[in-house]
Amino acid sequence: MAFGTGGHRSQARGPSLGFRFTLYAILSLVVMFLDQRHGWMERARFVIQAAAYPVQVAVSSPSSAWTWLQQVTETRDALRAENARLRKQQHELELRTMRYEALARENGELRGLREALPPVAEKWLAAEIVNIHLDSLRQRILINRGSTNGVFKAQVVLDDKGVIGQTTHVGPWSAEVILITDPEHAIPVQVERTGLRTIAVGAGDSTSLALPYLPGNADVKPGDVLVTSGLGGVFPTGYPVARVTEVHRDAVQPLAQVRAIPFANVDTDGEVLLVWFREDHPAAPALTTTGDLPIGNKNLQPQPAPPPRPKPAPSAPADSAPTSPAAQSSNASASARKPTSPSGTVNPTAPAPSNGGNAPARVPAAGAPRNSKDSAAGEAPPATPKKPPAGQPSDATPRNQ
């Protein structure tokens, strides 16, 4: 072959260079195929991830040692100040959750349940971010909890402000988390003010999300809060995701260009929360699909928009308008399902949650439109032009019938 003098033992050693390359190329193609098609390499990845974990910990150890040193040498005053701050924060949180029990019971009564629902989050586990660099262009992090702690694939990861992402690869002691800002990640969200559903896609720069599927006349404006909508089977309903920062409407473009900033401190977090959810809870993620639709199944394909129902004039006062939230949400979810054809399904003047009297009766984790399951599967729920109780989107209507 081409090399001969470089190594005196080169010729004697086994097969030629080209042969070896072919061997390795075939090997990697097989590995790629197995990993991509059937997830058969999940086991191998698990083992390799276990083997790589010591290296990862070793690499991150200088920075963790530095943090530890900082903690140890912290002065008494600083600790006391932090203690005072935490105590104040705890008081605030206590004040804020004081009425939680009452509100939860009230919500249960409105839903026609006999008892208040438990919180949707069943248990949670704090995890530390292993301080290593994965890929500068993909937004991934590594956390120090794995399957030995019960972590599973596609588990929700939060911080104290909002949703951060979900796990993608789980090793025995570590797991890789894809952040919501990764360009490959899309999270189903809902505008809290209007109930409008759409999908937020990561913009790839760790500080912003894009909402590429909103039509130009969608009712969204800067300052709107986006919460998870519960569709998609991963994230439960009602967790804060991001705040809309800019909305560009171009008369030429059919879609609005919307940007949002995530609540979670994706960049600066040192610790995140892994959460387990109750599956039978109304706010739990709707388990309609496992994530990918098999091509060719007609029932799972996007359906044509339902024919427009007679509606009162859009300028009607919001609290008396029977713009049935069921119909509206089914429309919105239909448009979220087939984002590329906006076809006017979204009601541009969605009823604002008027009626400030009962508006606070919103338990953060229990705003789940139960019908999302049905409408996501393609069949529109029976639209009940029934007046929602007191301005709240009537979550329980389909179930009361």
Place this chain on the structure above:
Amino acid sequence: MSSDMPRGRILFSAIVALVLTVLPLPPYLDLARPSFLVLTVLYWSVAAPWAGGIGLGWFSGLLLDVFQGPVLGQHALALAAVTYVTAREHQRIRSKPLFQQSLIVLAVLAAYEGLVFLIDGWTGHPLTSPLRWIHALTGAIIWAPASIILAQGRRS
């Protein structure tokens, strides 16, 4: 040089390079950081193709896949391919002055990025940011100092 000496050294330098590759850095440095592991593998496939070569490239690539790849085997294939080329042409590359070597390395790294980019697209994880091509450029710039350091290690 004996053939056993480079093996230990290759392993050691590869581990150091891996650590450098995954070391956390501030974001602006992060974008410019070349893949030190790829550079090291390329160096050894030119300097000692009988000891490093395609096998080293493949396993290093697999390691990179675990750390950064969406698909297992992606970096492995790309790195095996470029080490094949450099190991085959190692005499021609070695005889060039450092500056020309850097240009060759630029082409090789661009080919490597291109392969990874293609596989990204085929497997459905496209990443179209133009920033990804910076790594080839910074890798070529760092080639000269890196190869001097690695050569020092070899002779000492």
